[in-house]
Amino acid sequence: MSEWKRTIGVGNRPSHLRFPRALLFDLDGTLYRGKQRIPGADRLIRSLQERGVPCWFVTNNSSRTPDEVSDHLLAMGIPATPRQVVTSSLAAADYAQRRHPGASAYVIGETGLHQALAEAGIRVLPDGEEAAASLVVVGIDRNFTYGKLAIAVRHMLNGAAYLLTNPDKLLPSDGGLQPGAGTLGAALTAATGIEPAVIGKPSAILMDFALERAGLLPEEVWVIGDNPYTDIAAARAAGCASVLTLTGLCTAEDWEQQCRGAQAMPDAVCVDLDELDIMLRTTESDQ
Ligand SMILES: [Mg+2]
Known part of the structure; x- marks a missing residue:
């Protein structure tokens, strides 16, 4: 043995x-x-x-805010406060703030990522804004489109740094496996040849x-x-x-x-x- x-x-x-x-x-x-x-x-x-x-x-998981995660735990009888919740979005925002101070970010992601970046003082380019981004941050985004991919690729080819909240390619869900942030990130890497700084486990x-x-x-x-x-x-x-x-x-x-x-x-x-x-x-x- x-x-x-x-x-x-x-x-x-x-x-x-x-x-x-x-x-x-x-x-x-x-x-x-x-x-x-x-x-x-x-x-x-x-x-x-x-x-x-x-x-x-x-x-x-980058999609939920700490409040949402602690509510989810509480609903199952597991005591938790938002402060005890550490997400890949919070760590990505912290990393962006330290390594890319003053960055303008183009973000592919959901509420948890947008909120974390905003709270860390990272300027997030609104949809449709043509200004150059110095940073592209990617998390799971269940409203991912070809248009978002095209914008992210353009910023990266113009020199933007690239952060990926987590490399999970597949996630378990009630309906079977579904694509995760790592799969979206792989599309950006396929187009640009640029590997991300990976934040999550x-x-x-x-x-x-x-x-x-x-x-x-x-x-x-x-x-x-x-x-x-x-x-x-x-x-x-x-x-x-x-x-x-x-x-x-x-x-x-x-x-x-x-x-x-x-x-x-x-x-x-x-x-x-x-x-x-x-x-x-x-x-x-x-x-
Ligand atoms: Mg697990």
């Missing part, structure tokens, strides 16, 4: 893991699936809150932004997620410990193969959120 198989199960907590000062949770596939809460998510987050363990909700940029907001160092937190390619890879890129939960993408049969495929092994694997809860309590009482 491999080293990693032995981490499955609450009796097998890796001894190097110390109790975290905060937890950075992925959302879709970890705490809920669409509108459906993952069993135990409400109990786990409430109990962590009661024990004074800060929880942050870190999502690649597996990039460390979103994690670094969440850590800065939490005021913590990478070694002080655990990242919890269902996806080795994004959550676990981002945790490793940022230098954080990570726990894979078998609540979404991976099963007990295929998680190891998926992690090897992603070249991202977690520090521990929990079959569900109850097992994560027990592992956290065991780690806490050991210290």
